[in-house]
Amino acid sequence: MSEFETVIGLEVHVQLKTKSKIFCGCSVDSQSRPNTNICPVCCGYPGVLPVFNFQAFKLATRVCLAFNCKINPSIYFERKNYFYPDLPKNYQISQYQRPLGEKGSLKLLSGKPIGINRVHLEEDAGKLIHKDNYSLVDYNRTGTPLLEIVSEAEINSSQEAFEYLTYLKLTLQYIGISDCDMEKGSLRCDANISLRAKGSPKLGVKVEIKNMNSFKGVKAALEYEIKRQAVVLEKGEKVIQETRLWDQELSKTTPMRSKEKAHDYRYFPEPDLLDFSLPPGLVAEEKSSLGELPLDKRKRLLESYSLGEKETDVLIALRELSDFFETAVKRYAHPKEVLNWLIGPFLEQVNNLEGGFSAVRISAENFVKIVRYFSENKLNNLAAKKVLSLALETDQDVDEIINSHQLTQMSDQGELEKFIEEALSDNPKAVEEYLSGKSQAMQFLVGQVMKKTKGKANPKLAREMLERRLER
């Protein structure tokens, strides 16, 4: 396989986070009952006219700016004609000859830029739900604003594809244009892949892969396809140009249809929407609302707080988490301690919350109190986690929680003495084992002290006291 070079291009469709559809006032709520968010416009009744949703246009412009695209100053739409049961108009309003943005790029961690060929606006189609021997159609999604982001065929491995998608999605989430939830279909990805002899200037025959519902799925599908095409080429046969579907369960791609050519769609200018020019000031306004992009943030966090790369990647994967980290470090200048608690117990508890980070109410001030008390031995690990869980969704004062639940760590020898003696006299077998050289019996005895003190003992001190006591 080493004599082949892999060439991959990715097409990402992302639903824009607007309240209403792109050409009518219907809601884009995906949780509504089927066929309740529809009207004559998005169902393509004769004689209706589309009215352009300017918010969709603003969000799309923001995406173009985030990827340094050249923005076309005059905007116009075309009709892409085709028949499909989920497309009641029999055409989709899209952009073909003049996309909103062109010639952008996204840099991978290695510094390699992946060109973005085009970013264009269009409307989403409906949804088909296939049953055993019939299909249902839900038009709620019809007309949801959709952005298509097409990369250049400059991706050379499944790993690069995975990284490109990861940072593309993160960027879109950071600039707030979509929730990018692949499970709900608000972000979808198709891949084009071909192999060519190493060093050859001519591209090989490409295959399109669809139906991948996670980035891991994209990576696995590409890996499968690289192997499959290499076997075909090594045998001296030709790869067929076609669309293939990824089967997650079987971990393989299967043929779906041979590929249509672009001109099959008979694009022509949309007669119901006039061309219009970019409103003055819009680009500057959207540029100022971009904020810091994920890779810039990654670089800055690495440099400013001397963190490890892995931990930093966990932090930036959620913008709110990295923001929270910085606010916390401002109040308690121990980035490593804050980080450990944040990507450890904090994140673990957040992931168990219904609603995830949006349900978090704890203030950075209360959070750093927990971190500080832990480091000062005022709270032990168990108690600190308990306080965190009680304050996470309420932002109740940490000192109040500690007092009302009597969680202050026992770090006073005199106070602990009684529990140490009890643990020893209640467990003669463990004592005997320890004295005969089985050092793991000590862990058991410490556990007994923790139990007797309802988790409040300072475990380090308890161990020291037990060891000292048994030395005698």
Ligand SMILES: [Zn+2]
């Ligand atoms: Zn509508």
